[in-house]
Amino acid sequence: MSAYSAIGKSIPGVDSAQKARGEASYISDVRLSGMLHGKILRSPFPHAKILNIDVSAAKKLPGVKAVITAADTPCIHFCINPAWANKMPLQEDKVRFIGDEVAAVAALSEEAAQDALELIRVDYEELPALFDIDEALAPGASLIHKEEGNISFSFAREFGDVDKAFGEAHLVVEDEFETQPAAHFCMEPRGCVASWDGSKLTVWSTTQTPHPMRYELAQTLEVPVNRIKIIDKFVGGGFGSRMGIDSIDIVSSILAMKTGRPVRIVNTREEELETSRCRYPMKIKLKTGCRKDGRLIAREGFVQTDNGAYNGHGIAITGNACAKMVQLYSIPNVRYEGRVVYTNKLWGGAFRGYGGPQAHFAMESQMDMIAEGLGMDPLELRLINANKTGQTSAAGNVFVSCGLGECIEKAAAEVGYQKRDELPANRGVGFSSMIHGGGGVKYFYGQNTNYSDALIKLNNGGKADLLIGSTDHGQGAYTILAQIAAEELGIEAKEINVVSGDTDATPPCLGLWGSRQTFVAGNAVRNAAADAKSALLEAVADRLEASPEELEIKDGSVSVKEHPENRITFEDAVRYSYEIKGRPLAGRGYYDDPNSQPPDPNTGYGNTCPTYTFACHAVEVEVNPETGEVRVLKLAAAHDVGRAINPLMVEGQIEGGAAQGLGFGLMEELVWDYGRVITGSAIDYKIPSSQDVPDIVPIIVESIDPYGPFGAKGVGEPGLVPTAPAIANAVYNAVGVRIKSRPITPEKVLAALKSK
Amino acid sequence: MEYARPATVEEACSLLALHGEGARVIAGGVALSILLKQRLVEPDILVDIEGIHSLRYISDDANELRIGALCKHREFEKNPLVRDKFPWLSRAAERIGCVQVRNAGTVGGSLCHADPASDLAPPLIAAGAEATLRNSQGERKVLLENFFIDYYQTSLSEDEILTEIRLPRLSARTGVSYEKYAMREGDMATIGAAALVTLDDDKQRCIEAGIVLGAVGPTPIRVKEAEEALRGRAVNESSLRKAAAAAMEASSPLSDSSGSEQYKREMVGVMTRRAVSRALQAAS
DSSP: OOSOSSTTOOOOOTTHHHHHTTOSOOGGGOOOTTOEEEEEEEOSSSSEEEEEEEOHHHHHSTTEEEEEOGGGSOOOOBOSSGGGOOBOSSOSSEEOSTTOEEEEEEESSHHHHHHHHTTOEEEEEEOOOOOSHHHHHSTTOOOSSSSGGGEEEEEEEEESOHHHHHHHOSEEEEEEEEEOOBOOOOSSOOEEEEEEOSSOEEEEEOOSOHHHHHHHHHHHHTOOGGGEEEEOSBOSOOTTTTSSOOHHHHHHHHHHHHHSSOEEEEOOHHHHHHHSOBBOOEEEEEEEEEOTTSOEEEEEEEEEEEEESSOSSHHHHHHHHHHHHHHSBOOSEEEEEEEEEEOSSOOBOOOTTTTHHHHHHHHHHHHHHHHHHHTOOHHHHHHHHBOOTTOBOTTOOBOSSOOHHHHHHHHHHHTTGGGGGGSOTTEEEEEEEEEEESSOOSOBTTBSOOEEEEEEEEOTTSOEEEEESSOBSSSOHHHHHHHHHHHHHTSOGGGEEEEOSBTTTSOOBOOSOTTOIIIIIHHHHHHHHHHHHHHHHHHHTGGGTSOGGGEEEETTEEEETTEEEEEEEHHHHHHIIIIISOOOEEEEEEEEOSSOOOOOTTTOOSOOSSOEEEEEEEEEEEEOTTTOOEEEEEEEEEEEOSSOSSHHHHHHHHHHHHHHHHHHHHTOOOOEETTEESOOSTTTSOOOOTTTOOEEEEEEEOOOOSSSGGGOOOOTTGGGTTHHHHHHHHHHHHHSOOOOBSSOOHHHHHHHHHTO | OEEEOOSSHHHHHHHHHHHGGGEEEESSOTTHHHHHHTTSOOOSEEEEOTTOGGGOOEEEETTEEEEETTOBHHHHHHOHHHHHHOHHHHHHHHTSSOHHHHHHOBHHHHHHHTOTTOSSHHHHHHTTOEEEEEETTEEEEEEGGGTEEETTEESOOTTOEEEEEEEEOOOTTEEEEEEEEOSSTTOOOSEEEEEEEEEOTTSOSEEEEEEEEESSSSSOEEOHHHHHHHTTSOOSHHHHHHHHHHHHHHOOOOOBTTBOHHHHHHHHHHHHHHHHHHHHHHHO
């Protein structure tokens, strides 16, 4: 019998019925009186100077209310970290990729706006364009920005003595891997409806980060924060792509301020694939040395990231990819180098896993190669090197809860790993581990913060309102946070009204990213609930003739711990406080993790995340030797989630992540031809459909984190991190070919089979 | 853009005659609605023939299967008559898109759209299907094999509507098969290959063969050289290899996100072999 009443229960989402009935409102549902439709004119060239823009014909078109260029904007660069910013909402003098924003129109209809775009004349002077890292780094290559050699940023770190350790290694394995650019493909395309009443800007958005977006809009529009309101109660998928603002948010706001009418811009699927900032493609060199007994003792990594045309998250994501090399296994000597290179292609953004999926593809593919080199079972090799609770990495990461070993054993057992040699021809089993931050990171906008705030009102005449400053993009944050509040208050989750999606009314929160809502917002909510609870117990203590410390709330009643028969209902207690004591009840709580810190600027040492989460995916595949097709027959996904606040939702997150990971592993890839995207539709950009996804068996491992709310850690991102390397390892086990570049397409497998 | 919804074929034909090239026929709208949204097609008038209920039937008539042009893919897939007597055809229909697409799309619409990746055209051509085209003056019949002219182009005149597909009853000891290669379930075909094989009385030699490829050229491609490699011979490794090689030779696939030209050509060989082997099985 669980000691908990509200958590650990697989209740349906607090908003599931609303969504199932089609009542949840998304950006396309926002239709305001007098609303105009905006469209953005984008560069047709991958790299060109803008010599002149003539908007006169477009302005004269009937139905057109405004046409803007950079000259109509404050020309302020924006970026997740202002120190790196080099992108403007509309480009002023130069365009750097096909799709780059040049001008915008607001008109009475989408058609009129589209027609107007065709009337804008832009004179360009084409410049040599660079489409991959090697081209961009070549001596004499044209410069995309001011930085020499087109290198946006580079860094190097060393922990321990790597050269010495390699010298002592029994086996050294060195390989190069490559990962692809990939699209988030949110079911709801990015959109924005902005409305300006002369003093206040109201913005309906698909953002994952409403409060940070409010701040960023204030900066880029030069309007104070208190005159901006962001509304985003429901978001149809984010996966990182809606972290921070984008040009359309700024452009629609400016168009609204110029016309005095609401302006709506919603991406088409084609625009989404052309301009929604993708997963960063990486080239990864990885060298690992181990002792004869399998202990990893040295590792060296070199990550080159294709940054695309502008600085987004590329620098931080490259850093995170490198950091995984020292975190996943206990390796005392690790050195890595990162290099972020501009090209004339779509710029990248945050994407579920934040560099982790790229790094793990290299690291976990190589683990199987090391095992083969040693003649050792790859499962045993991982267990020997897996981190354990209480360990600290060579870079200072403190693993306060770690269920990696259990994840590995359970996932492998689920797909029959021990009997994999008995499988028929062309079938094989493989697996992969992973590590990821489980509660955000002390680094946002270059600030030393990772906070959330929460407010709870206990209502006279009806349980509680929970006010939170983040949104829910489908992962279930509203439900999880309601369960945490309910547990603390001794009531039921369904009795909590979750208030969100309005930055005027909700407390500050850094938003949805870094798998941080359950951990960080969860702790804030728990603190707020505890605060409200103590106010209630204080108010009602005299009624129960006890001190507040002697009271508890359980199953909807306030009672004296030692004399449980001495009780009143929660409602009566609240009524007593309001009506007899004249004391309204509210609680406030915030959380900013005290145990983590940004890495030391000189050494890179530091415990960057408040906690870490672990997982292992194991798959069975069948390879068709005629076509090279890889079919995943079964996928077991074991995740250390600290504690499952809502097992149903945790399983949903794991399954969704694994399906996306399968897509990355086998088929998803953005492809450009001389800078023009050729995977610009749902036909050409291939995400797995329900028919391509095999049986997924989610396995929940609970390591009970000492700092998580009731022991919980985040599970938002990890679901897709280990899937692709697990598939790569299974393909090797099935047919003996090692595919080192993602996605593992039939064509690559067939070519490898032929050259075997 | 105007919109008309005639109730009879005659009415539809006179609208087409009146508006000429400014008119476009729409039925299920699966393909055309996308082209309209992308402004690739901008007609003056849409003639919606979905209301012409007389064009929605499947009947077994005097040794032939008659299929009304407005028959939905899903009906095709589920129809007991088709499943029983032309199982290869319902299997080909099953591979089209997803259930939603199959419930919306029509056989006639798919053929008139003339996307070379159509899943229905290759097996229908291999089995000798014939299309009936009507205009205000009357009707004409054209072998489906000759119906396709180029990417998205058919021999249909501006004032004509495809009203029916007729499929002759196959002779004894005949098997037909359609094989499709696509990276995902529900995708358009990357490679389509249909085969028809008729065996002699002793089931030793192939006396009639049909090989038709989809998605690897501007139209479905009937590969006569591959048919020659089988006709009059035993279907064995040697004739299969020759047929597959001829099919590869006849194909002209384009590199895209589903694979390079070279890989696709190789898959033409694999799919042709599979189709012929399956057809042979069905014929035996």
